[in-house]
Amino acid sequence: MIRKAAIVSISGPYLKNQEVNIIKKEKPWGIILFKRNILSKNQAINLIKKIRKIMKDKNYPILIDEEGGMVSRLSNFLNNSIYNQKYFGELYELNKKIGASFYKIYIDSLSKVLINIGININTSPVLDLLKNKTHKVIGNRSYSSNPSIVNELGRLCIKFYKKNKIATVIKHIPGHGGANSDSHLKLPRIYDNYTLLKRNDFKCFKNMSSFFGMRAHIL
Numbered sequence: 001m002i003r004k005a006a007i008v009s010i011s012g013p014y015l016k017n018q019e020v021n022i023i024k025k026e027k028p029w030g031i032i033l034f035k036r037n038i039l040s041k042n043q044a045i046n047l048i049k050k051i052r053k054i055m056k057d058k059n060y061p062i063l064i065d066e067e068g069g070m071v072s073r074l075s076n077f078l079n080n081s082i083y084n085q086k087y088f089g090e091l092y093e094l095n096k097k098i099g100a101s102f103y104k105i106y107i108d109s110l111s112k113v114l115i116n117i118g119i120n121i122n123t124s125p126v127l128d129l130l131k132n133k134t135h136k137v138i139g140n141r142s143y144s145s146n147p148s149i150v151n152e153l154g155r156l157c158i159k160f161y162k163k164n165k166i167a168t169v170i171k172h173i174p175g176h177g178g179a180n181s182d183s184h185l186k187l188p189r190i191y192d193n194y195t196l197l198k199r200n201d202f203k204c205f206k207n208m209s210s211f212f213g214m215r216a217h218i219l
Contacts, residue, residue, distance in 0.1 A: 030061030048118035089143035111164035123169040129177035172216035175201030
């Protein structure tokens with residue numbers, strides 16, 4: 001089946017007839033779910049089953065933003081609020097072995113929930129470098145102000161999700177950490193020196209084996 005090179009969303013927790021017709025006709029590459037689409041675990045399972053039935057593909061790409069912390073689309077039935085990436089970054093900085101082990105347990109546990117629902121792509125990890133001027137839209141979604149820690153935890157995140165057969169989406173290339181505005185509302189401009197960006201922000205994304213990546217809306 002030839003699909004359009006587009007990922008789309010739907011308006012609510014249940015497919016409308018118009019949406020069913022659009023999916024059948026346009027055949028988008030995948031569908032991303034937001035909090036507005038998820039009322040409960042069983043409702044989400046049934047929604048995804050219906051989407052895959054329409055597409056006649058049991059492995060059809062279903063994406064979600066389940067980073068933990070302030071970005072949690074499953075919050076109607078799963079409390080993932082304390083597990084932001086900065087939480088794991090600080091733990092890893094104190095003790096790499098314990099931090100990595102605990103992060104694996106977390107991702108394995110979350111993966112079981114995602115797989116049970118039917119989600120096979122999580123738009124994580126966030127690899128933006130935390131700085132003094134980083135806008136709160138990123139904030140504790142970042143692992144650390146240390147590019148090596150961001151890079152190391154990013155690679156671990158991808159590795160652990162892959163073992164659970166969930167694809168990842170690294171973001172926000174080439175780095176939103178130097179932006180002091182929210183790119184959802186206006187175009188952030190970054191004036192940092194290119195050499196420093198290469199040494200720090202760009203380093204966070206280096207040698208990642210993620211299947212997918214998301215670009216930042218920045219200048």
